[in-house]
Amino acid sequence: MTEGAGIRDGDPPDDLTAAEIGMWQAFRNGSVYDLSSGDTVVDDPHGGHPWDEERTVRARIVCWLLLDGPPALAGRVSSLKLVGVRISDTMDLAGGTVVPYVELRGCRFDREVRLPEARFTTLRLVDCAVPRLEAARVHTEGDLHLPRCRFHNGVRLTDAHIGTDLLLNQAIVYRDRSGRSIAADGISVGQDLQAEMLESHGELSLRGASIGVSLSLRGARLVNPYTRLALNAPQLTVGRTLYLTPAGVGSPMLSGRTPARGTRIQRFACQGGVRLDDGRFGDAVDLERARFTFTDDQELSLRRIQTPELRFLGERPERGGVVLSGARVVNLMDRADAWPDPGLLHMGGFTYENLVPRGPFPLERRLEWVAAATAEYNPEPYERLAAVLRNGGEDEDAREVLLAKQRRRRETLPPAAKMWGYAQDWMVAYGYQPGRAAVWMAVLWAASSVAFAYADPPPLKGTEHPTWNPPLFALDLLLPVIDLGQVGFWQLSGAWQWLAAAMILLGWILATTVATGATRMLRRS
Numbered sequence: 001m002t003e004g005a006g007i008r009d010g011d012p013p014d015d016l017t018a019a020e021i022g023m024w025q026a027f028r029n030g031s032v033y034d035l036s037s038g039d040t041v042v043d044d045p046h047g048g049h050p051w052d053e054e055r056t057v058r059a060r061i062v063c064w065l066l067l068d069g070p071p072a073l074a075g076r077v078s079s080l081k082l083v084g085v086r087i088s089d090t091m092d093l094a095g096g097t098v099v100p101y102v103e104l105r106g107c108r109f110d111r112e113v114r115l116p117e118a119r120f121t122t123l124r125l126v127d128c129a130v131p132r133l134e135a136a137r138v139h140t141e142g143d144l145h146l147p148r149c150r151f152h153n154g155v156r157l158t159d160a161h162i163g164t165d166l167l168l169n170q171a172i173v174y175r176d177r178s179g180r181s182i183a184a185d186g187i188s189v190g191q192d193l194q195a196e197m198l199e200s201h202g203e204l205s206l207r208g209a210s211i212g213v214s215l216s217l218r219g220a221r222l223v224n225p226y227t228r229l230a231l232n233a234p235q236l237t238v239g240r241t242l243y244l245t246p247a248g249v250g251s252p253m254l255s256g257r258t259p260a261r262g263t264r265i266q267r268f269a270c271q272g273g274v275r276l277d278d279g280r281f282g283d284a285v286d287l288e289r290a291r292f293t294f295t296d297d298q299e300l301s302l303r304r305i306q307t308p309e310l311r312f313l314g315e316r317p318e319r320g321g322v323v324l325s326g327a328r329v330v331n332l333m334d335r336a337d338a339w340p341d342p343g344l345l346h347m348g349g350f351t352y353e354n355l356v357p358r359g360p361f362p363l364e365r366r367l368e369w370v371a372a373a374t375a376e377y378n379p380e381p382y383e384r385l386a387a388v389l390r391n392g393g394e395d396e397d398a399r400e401v402l403l404a405k406q407r408r409r410r411e412t413l414p415p416a417a418k419m420w421g422y423a424q425d426w427m428v429a430y431g432y433q434p435g436r437a438a439v440w441m442a443v444l445w446a447a448s449s450v451a452f453a454y455a456d457p458p459p460l461k462g463t464e465h466p467t468w469n470p471p472l473f474a475l476d477l478l479l480p481v482i483d484l485g486q487v488g489f490w491q492l493s494g495a496w497q498w499l500a501a502a503m504i505l506l507g508w509i510l511a512t513t514v515a516t517g518a519t520r521m522l523r524r525s
Contacts, residue, residue: 117139176202320340466489
């Protein structure tokens with residue numbers, strides 16, 4: 001019997017093995033073809049137990065069924081549903097259009113699976129052992145499911161188009177020759193990309209990827225000691241939320257559910273750099289309880305990301321850096337102990353509108369947070385924090401932040417300007433505490449009034465002078481510009497002349513510092 005005749009009649013060709021004939025009939029019937037033995041150790045596709053010829057089919061026959069298979073039996077829909085089957089040789093569907101539904105569970109592939117530019121309705125490989133998946137520009141109308149699979153030489157999904165969901169939950173992926181575990185640059189996923197409890201050994205690359213709803217890496221473990229980045233996803237677009245959060249081990253529903261009491265929790269853990277530069281996230285970037293392990297030259301890079309909410313609630317990284325330069329966030333939810341040490345945080349141009357601290361975050365710690373991000377003086381982080389506090393009705397804290405800014409700036413000035421800064425700080429706190437000026441004025445006025453009461457200066461011009469009034473004379477010296485009609489009529493000499501000069505100088509200092517502070521407050525800086 002020829003192959004063509006077999007396809008037309010629905011009968012299997014003569015050269016098929018018994019396992020392949022059974023697969024052929026199950027395909028026409030749309031039923032599950034299960035060759036598992038019932039022994040969990042023997043049936044483990046990732047174990048070392050050999051599978052004999054009785055449960056082996058050739059990849060060529062599988063491709064034949066999917067691309068040009070026999071017609072379905074009457075009242076049936078043809079589909080390929082295999083369980084516990086070994087596929088020998090290379091399964092190559094490159095450029096093909098696969099109409100039947102495909103689901104393989106607990107199967108073992110001897111060689112790589114090649115799907116470049118192939119088209120599927122839905123493709124599911126569940127708990128399969130695959131040397132490598134080569135699927136650049138693959139197109140599915142529905143889902144692409146790869147949960148619990150193990151890929152020993154990486155996965156390539158560059159520029160793939162997934163109509164609904166891409167599932168990589170509990171998959172284990174090892175790097176290819178280029179050092180990447182999953183290369184999915186430019187991938188488009190219509191709904192969710194779920195990679196919960198994923199184990200990635202190499203670089204997970206999602207450059208320019210577009211995810212319609214959410215990207216979940218709950219409980220994932222990304223390890224890449226070979227190169228700089230473990231997660232490389234600049235220009236990533238996520239319709240809703242990026243989750244780098246814990247997952248419940250053993251929970252039947254991992255995604256988005258609170259694990260039941262007693263469920264073991266596995267955190268998101270990353271050993272290697274993370275790059276999310278220029279990302280766009282519709283709802284949030286959630287880093288709750290995330291654990292990052294960096295070397296000195298690695299970092300969590302969030303440069304220029306835009307998101308309504310950043311939940312910076314992970315563990316403090318001991319080494320490496322956190323970069324938020326140019327990021328734009330509406331709500332910053334954070335914890336005091338989540339931020340790295342001074343010198344490891346960079347947030348020039350980082351803008352946020354509201355602070356939502358989780359747990360105690362006193363102003364002193366918040367000022368340390370700003371100082372940690374500015375190894376050299378930069379007014380912008382202080383002014384941003386003050387503006388956010390003021391908009392939240394915390395005017396007193398906002399003034400403390402601006403005062404801290406002036407004190408930080410003072411350390412960069414030359415000695416003369418620094419001394420002037422200390423004088424402004426000591427007298428009126430750079431104008432942010434103007435009540436100090438009134439206190440100083442009252443103290444100086446009282447002291448000088450008492451002192452001038454012991455003076456008996458002669459008049460400069462005979463009888464053309466007012467009555468000697470020590471308090472009024474002292475006040476006339478302290479108030480610049482304003483003339484109370486006392487100064488200029490008396491001839492002071494010796495110590496009294498020096499005291500008058502000191503009073504005039506102190507009056508100008510107080511007036512200048514108050515005017516400077518008033519100007520700052522009017523500018524709301």
